Every structure is written in structure tokens, then in C-alpha cells.
Amino acid sequence: xxxxxxxxxxxxxxxxxxxxxxxxxxxxxxxxxxxxxxxxxxxxxxxxxxxxxxxxxxxxxxxxxxxxxxxxxxxxxxxxxxxxx
Amino acid sequence: xxxxxxxxxxxxxxxxxxxxxxxxxxxxxxxxxxxxxxxxxxxxxxxxxxxxxxxxxxxxxxxxxxxxxxxxxxxxxxxxxxxxxxxxxxxxxxxxxxxxxxxxxxxxxxxxxxxxxxxxxxxxxxxxxxxxxxxxxxxxxxxxxxxxxxxxxxxxxxxxxxxxxxxxxxxxxxxxxxxxxxxxxxxxxxxxxxxxxxxxxxxxxxxxxxxxxxxxxxxxxxxxxxxxxxxxxxxxxxxxxxxxxxxxxxxxxxxxxxxxxxxxxxxxxxxxxxxxxxxxxxxxxxxxxxxxxxxxxxxxxxxxxxxxxxxxxxxxxxxxxxxxxxxxxxxxxxxxxxxxxxxxxxxxxxxxxxxxxxxxxxxxxxxxxxxxxxxxxxxxxxxxxxxxxxxxxxxxxxxxxxxxxxxxxxxxxxxxxxxxxxxxxxxxxxxxxxxxxxxxxxxxxxxxxxxxxxxxxxxxxxxxxxxxxxxxxxxxxxxxxxxxxxxxxxxxxxxxxxxxxxxxxxxxxxxxxxxxxxxxxxxxxxxxxxxxxxxxxxxxxxxxxxxxxxxxxxxxxxxxxxxxxxxxxxxxxxxxxxxxxxxxxxxx
Ligand SMILES: Cc1cc2nc3c(=O)[nH]c(=O)nc-3n(C[C@H](O)[C@H](O)[C@H](O)COP(=O)(O)OP(=O)(O)OC[C@H]3O[C@@H](n4cnc5c(N)ncnc54)[C@H](O)[C@@H]3O)c2cc1C
Numbered sequence: 001x002x003x004x005x006x007x008x009x010x011x012x013x014x015x016x017x018x019x020x021x022x023x024x025x026x027x028x029x030x031x032x033x034x035x036x037x038x039x040x041x042x043x044x045x046x047x048x049x050x051x052x053x054x055x056x057x058x059x060x061x062x063x064x065x066x067x068x069x070x071x072x073x074x075x076x077x078x079x080x081x082x083x084x085x
Numbered sequence: 086x087x088x089x090x091x092x093x094x095x096x097x098x099x100x101x102x103x104x105x106x107x108x109x110x111x112x113x114x115x116x117x118x119x120x121x122x123x124x125x126x127x128x129x130x131x132x133x134x135x136x137x138x139x140x141x142x143x144x145x146x147x148x149x150x151x152x153x154x155x156x157x158x159x160x161x162x163x164x165x166x167x168x169x170x171x172x173x174x175x176x177x178x179x180x181x182x183x184x185x186x187x188x189x190x191x192x193x194x195x196x197x198x199x200x201x202x203x204x205x206x207x208x209x210x211x212x213x214x215x216x217x218x219x220x221x222x223x224x225x226x227x228x229x230x231x232x233x234x235x236x237x238x239x240x241x242x243x244x245x246x247x248x249x250x251x252x253x254x255x256x257x258x259x260x261x262x263x264x265x266x267x268x269x270x271x272x273x274x275x276x277x278x279x280x281x282x283x284x285x286x287x288x289x290x291x292x293x294x295x296x297x298x299x300x301x302x303x304x305x306x307x308x309x310x311x312x313x314x315x316x317x318x319x320x321x322x323x324x325x326x327x328x329x330x331x332x333x334x335x336x337x338x339x340x341x342x343x344x345x346x347x348x349x350x351x352x353x354x355x356x357x358x359x360x361x362x363x364x365x366x367x368x369x370x371x372x373x374x375x376x377x378x379x380x381x382x383x384x385x386x387x388x389x390x391x392x393x394x395x396x397x398x399x400x401x402x403x404x405x406x407x408x409x410x411x412x413x414x415x416x417x418x419x420x421x422x423x424x425x426x427x428x429x430x431x432x433x434x435x436x437x438x439x440x441x442x443x444x445x446x447x448x449x450x451x452x453x454x455x456x457x458x459x460x461x462x463x464x465x466x467x468x469x470x471x472x473x474x475x476x477x478x479x480x481x482x483x484x485x486x487x488x489x490x491x492x493x494x495x496x497x498x499x500x501x502x503x504x505x506x507x508x509x510x511x512x513x514x515x516x517x518x519x520x521x522x523x524x525x526x527x528x529x530x531x532x533x534x535x536x537x538x539x540x541x542x543x544x545x546x547x548x549x550x551x552x553x554x555x556x557x558x559x560x561x562x563x564x565x566x567x568x569x570x571x572x573x574x575x576x577x578x579x580x581x582x583x584x585x586x587x588x589x590x591x592x593x594x595x596x597x598x599x600x601x602x603x604x605x606x607x608x609x610x611x612x613x614x615x616x617x618x619x620x621x622x623x624x625x626x627x628x629x630x631x632x633x634x635x636x637x638x639x640x641x642x643x644x645x646x647x648x649x650x651x652x653x654x655x656x657x658x659x660x661x662x663x664x665x666x667x668x669x670x671x672x673x
């Protein structure tokens with residue numbers, strides 16, 4: 001994934017739901033820059049989910065049924081929990 | 086510099102519920118219609134609406150639009166325009182059934198009709214008993230609305246410009262609106278979209294506050310563009326709040342937490358609600374709790390490094406109750422506050438939710454501005470609908486579920502007005518003024534060349550802190566006057582923001598700098614409008630003037646950006662067909 005595509009992915013992390021914005025913002029800031037291209041791609045594909053589905057997966061209210069995307073959801077969720085003050 | 090021009094009959098900025106409903110009307114009438122959105126249409130903030138959309142269908146209990154109208158006028162604390170309110174409440178059943186026919190998956194009764202739930206403020210018989218009026222699609226009403234309208238628009242050949250940011254409104258020498266400038270994120274190019282009619286449906290601006298339930302895209306772009314084009318903003322002092330959002334995040338903590346025994350503490354560990362409401366304490370009504378919290382913070386008893394929040398303590402309830410009776414709260418606290426409420430209190434603050442004011446419009450969706458003695462002269466070619474517009478149906482306070490209704494009623498109405506205008510008054514494009522893109526190009530050039538300026542995020546934080554502290558739930562003369570002075574100084578800083586990334590495409594830093602230009606206009610308008618209103622009405626609770634003063638203040642505020650001055654215009658007291666609902670004391 002080239003730099004331009006990465007910048008597009010960063011803009012697309014802007015969502016219609018605050019809860020999703022907040023979680024993606026943190027992940028984009030802290031974790032995403034260090035990931036390999038394949039993971040950037042997985043993240044980009046995850047962004048195609050609807051906001052409500054994404055929120056339910058990120059909040060653990062539902063399981064992401066897609067085995068390709070689920071590890072990215074888990075990664076974002078895990079980042080939240082290590083942040084405990 | 087020459088800027089590429091594209092021509093459409095109608096240009097709509099915003100692809101939330103309001104923009105999509107208007108676009109559908111225009112495209113189905115065969116007009117060439119462009120819709121611009123910063124994000125993919127179904128990711129517009131309308132997706133957040135869960136509660137539902139109101140309409141007096143009477144499917145569950147007897148209901149009448151006159152009762153809905155009464156509730157809305159009362160909710161507005163008599164600042165709503167009664168012609169627009171009648172129009173909305175009368176149209177409601179029709180537009181909701183239309184959505185159903187478009188394929189929106191509403192919850193249903195066994196007989197197949199749309200199910201209706203109870204909701205705060207929905208009453209039968211002119212305020213006497215609760216009535217079930219809210220139509221919903223599970224807890225995804227906004228999502229269902231956006232998907233339904235988007236699909237319909239694709240079929241109707243609406244042309245979408247996704248990830249395009251409108252920058253400025255173009256007006257000609259007559260003051261008529263003839264298009265917008267916009268930035269395509271993927272190429273970084275600026276375009277002129279030349280139109281016979283332009284509609285703004287850009288949504289809210291909750292991001293002017295540090296505590297807001299609004300998504301990051303809600304930066305009030307439509308309002309900023311309107312002010313820069315010399316058109317005033319209406320009733321900007323009126324914002325709706327929730328008492329307990331997670332500090333620094335905005336995610337709401339349900340009031341059920343205090344119902345289960347959660348208590349609020351200040352920096353001294355004092356249960357301060359005992360002072361403000363000796364009987365109800367932490368269970369006092371929303372506005373009482375919000376006000377007390379804000380006052381504690383203002384008087385220096387806020388918690389944390391910045392002394393900018395109070396604490397909601399739950400640990401004394403024990404893990405059993407927290408886990409079982411308050412599901413989801415622990416997760417929210419851990420995720421968004423970084424605290425585990427089983428051990429530690431949650432930082433909370435009154436949080437803004439909805440903007441009642443906006444671009445002055447009438448019930449036809451036409452934007453109106455003062456000219457000479459007439460406070461409401463149509464701005465030719467300019468329309469506004471949805472949260473960015475002030476029709477005004479919400480007046481000083483919005484009733485739950487009336488916003489989604491506002492989107493479809495006034496989206497459709499504006500669409501019809503635009504069709505009429507294009508077919509009868511503007512069959513051809515008015516020429517673009519020379520240098521139509523100059524304002525936008527100058528803004529972009531400034532960002533390109535700025536040196537020695539400040540980071541966008543720093544100025545935005547300063548603005549958000551100021552608005553939160555000075556124009557939040559607790560308002561008085563002294564606090565508001567300080568706020569006006571502070572926000573003017575911050576607005577100067579916003580003129581010198583600097584970005585490090587100067588790249589052309591997908592430049593989020595540049596987008597955020599451009600958004601800040603809009604936010605700051607909204608913030609200044611909010612403080613100046615609030616400072617001037619010497620009464621309490623609806624969501625504007627002014628401690629030095631605790632009562633509503635209809636003789637002097639039953640009027641709409643108009644804020645002019647160029648002079649930063651205010652004027653006022655009368656509330657429309659005359660409904661379209663029924664009798665005027667005269668002011669009463671607003672008690673529930
Ligand atoms: C958490 C939450 C829950 C809610 N629940 C309810 C509810 O149950 N019932 C109810 O009636 N109301 C509810 N509301 C309020 C309601 O959701 C909003 O007022 C409404 O959705 C706003 O819709 P809109 O079409 O005006 O704008 P939005 O849906 O916000 O859309 C704005 C559009 O404008 C675009 N845009 C903005 N600026 C630009 C620009 N410069 N260039 C290009 N495009 C731009 C955006 O990309 C977007 O497409 C809720 C609000 C919140 C925050």
C-alpha cells in the first residue's frame with residue numbers, strides 16, 4: 001500500500017458515530033503506523049463495514065462473522081483495554 | 086487562476102437524511118442533481134439516530150397532528166415558528182408512510198402497520214397524557230433511513246461526489262447564489278460547481294464544544310460558508326445538552342446509573358448534589374443536575390488536572406450491580422475514560438447533543454435574510470434543510486425524534502421549492518461572477534504559505550474549552566462576557582493556523598484546518614448570541630435572568646458575521662390553518 005492510499009485510509013476512519021471515531025482515532029494514532037501493508041489493507045477493508053456493525057463489533061456486542069476482518073477488530077479492541085489508567 | 090467548472094441544475098451539500106431526501110425529489114423530477122459529501126453518504130451522522138421519527142399515525146393509540154404540534158410548540162418554549170411547526174406535524178404521517186413505501190424497514194404491529202413507541206414529551210390531547218408516536222427501525226432508525234434514501238437516489242441517477250468538501254458559497258452581484266466551490270480530496274483539486282439552486286444540508290456543529298455526542302465530521306461547514314457569504318445565522322444560543330457524558334470523549338452514560346445509586350462528587354470528594362437538591366439529590370431532573378455540575382466546575386471544584394469535570398462514583402454499588410443492572414457501562418468507562426468503575430469513579434461532564442439554531446430558512450426550505458425593513462427576504466437560489474437549518478421548528482429546545490422528521494419534511498419541501506424555482510424563475514444558469522473561487526483559493530493559499538502559526542489542534546482545543554466553559558449549561562452575564570472576549574481572541578489565532586503536511590491529496594490536516602475556519606464562526610456566533618439574550622428560555626438557562634420574558638424576548642436572534650453584531654426578528658405566531666397557540670408556562 002503506498003503513502004497516498006494510506007492517507008486515504010486515514011481520512012476514511014472518519015465515521016458517522018462518535019464511538020467509532022474515538023476508537024479508530026486512537027488506533028490510527030498509536031498502532032496503525034507500525035503495521036505491515038497487509039494489515040493496512042485489512043484495516044481498509046474493515047472500514048467498508050457499516051458504522052453500526054462496526055460499533056457493535058468494537059463494543060463486543062456482536063461477533064464479527066468474517067474470519068478475515070475479525071482479527072483487526074480484536075486488535076482494535078485489545079488496544080483499548082491496554083489503555084487502562 | 087482558472088478553476089474547472091461543472092454545471093448542474095441543483096447542487097446539494099450534505100448526504101445525511103436531509104440532503105438525500107431533497108436530492109431524491111429533484112432527481113425524480115428529472116433535474117440534474119449533484120450531492121457532495123465529506124464521507125460516504127451512509128456514514129453521515131444521521132446514522133447515529135436510534136430513538137426514532139415522530140408522526141401522529143395513530144397506529145397504537147389515537148393521535149392527531151394538532152397534538153404533535155402543541156407538544157412541539159411547547160417544547161420549543163414558544164420560540165418555534167408556528168407556521169413551520171404546523172407544516173411539519175401535518176406532513177409527518179405522509180412523509181413517514183412514504184419512507185415505508187421506499188422500503189424503510191420500520192418495526193411493525195401484528196396488523197402490519199408501523200409500530201410506535203412512547204417517547205419523552207409525546208402527549209395526547211394537548212399535553213394531557215402520554216401517547217406512542219415514535220416510529221423506529223429497531224435501534225437503527227437513522228441507519229435504515231440513510232440506506233433506504235441512498236438506494237433510491239442511486240436508482241434516480243443522483244450524481245454523488247463522495248469525499249468532496251464544499252469550501253464556499255458563490256453569490257453574484259445581485260446576492261443570488263449560483264454555486265459552490267469544493268475540494269476533491271482524492272486529487273486535491275478545487276472545482277466550481279455551477280448551479281441554478283444550491284441546498285445546504287450539512288448537519289450540526291457539536292464539535293465546537295469539548296464535550297459533544299457528535300461525530301468528528303460535525304463541524305458546521307454549512308454555517309461557516311453561510312456566514313462568510315454575508316448571510317446571518319439564527320438562534321445560535323440554543324444548544325441541547327445531556328448531563329452525563331464521559332469527559333473528554335462525549336459518549337453518554339445513561340441516567341439509569343444514577344437511578345441505581347451512582348453519585349456525583351466534586352474535587353473535594355463532596356456529594357455536591359445534596360446542596361443543590363436536598364431531596365432528589367443525584368436524581369434531580371436533567372437540567373438541575375447539569376447546571377449543578379457546571380457550576381462546580383466553574384467555581385474551581387472540578388476534578389482532574391484541568392479541573393474540568395466531576396466524578397460519577399459507582400464502586401460502592403459493588404460489581405454485581407454494575408455488571409448486571411448496568412450492562413455496557415463498565416465497557417464504556419474502560420474504553421472511553423480509561424477507568425474501571427468497579428474500582429474508580431467515571432469522569433463526567435454535561436455534553437452537547439443538538440444545535441437548534443442555524444441557517445435562517447422558512448418552511449419551504451428557502452433561506453431568508455434581512456433586507457431593509459423586511460427581516461425575511463428570500464436569498465435567490467439558496468436553500469437549507471436539516472440540522473444546519475433553522476426553520477424554525479425546534480425553537481429554544483428540540484423534542485426527541487423531531488429531528489429525523491425535520492430532515493424528511495424539510496428535505497422534501499426544499500426539494501419541491503427548488504424544482505419550482507428552477508422551472509419557473511431560473512431556467513438557465515446565471516453567469517458566474519468573475520473570480521468566483523477567489524475566497525476559497527485565498528483560504529487554501531494562506532494555509533499553504535502560513536509560517537509562524539499555531540497547530541490546528543491547539544486552537545481547536547482552546548475553542549472547545551472556551552465554549553464548553555462559557556456557553557455550556559451554566560450561563561450568566563459575567564461568564565458569557567468573559568466567553569465573548571476569549572472566543573474573539575481565539576478566532577484571531579484561528580486565522581493563523583499552520584499545517585506541516587502540505588501534500589495535495591487526502592490531506593486530512595488541511596481538511597481539519599478548513600473545518601476549523603467553520604467551527605470558529607459557529608463558536609463566535611454562539612457566544613455573542615448567548616451573551617445578548619437576557620432571559621431563560623428552553624435550553625438557554627441564564628442564571629441572572631431565570632424567567633422567560635415573552636414581551637421582550639419572544640424573538641429570533643440573527644447573528645451577522647462580518648460585523649459580529651446581532652439583530653432580531655419576530656417569531657411567526659400565525660400557524661397556516663389552525664389557531665395560534667399562545668405562550669404558557671412550560672411545565673411537564
Ligand atoms: C447520538 C445521537 C442520537 C440521535 N438520535 C436521534 C433520534 O433518535 N431521533 C431524532 O429525530 N434525532 C436524533 N438525533 C439528531 C439527528 O440524528 C440529527 O440532527 C440529524 O441526523 C442530522 O441530519 P442532517 O441530514 O441534517 O445532517 P447529517 O446526517 O449530519 O449529514 C451531514 C452531511 O453533510 C456532509 N457535509 C458536511 N459538511 C460538508 C462539506 N463541507 N462538504 C461536503 N459535505 C459536507 C456530511 O458529509 C454529511 O453527509 C440524534 C443525534 C445524536 C448525536
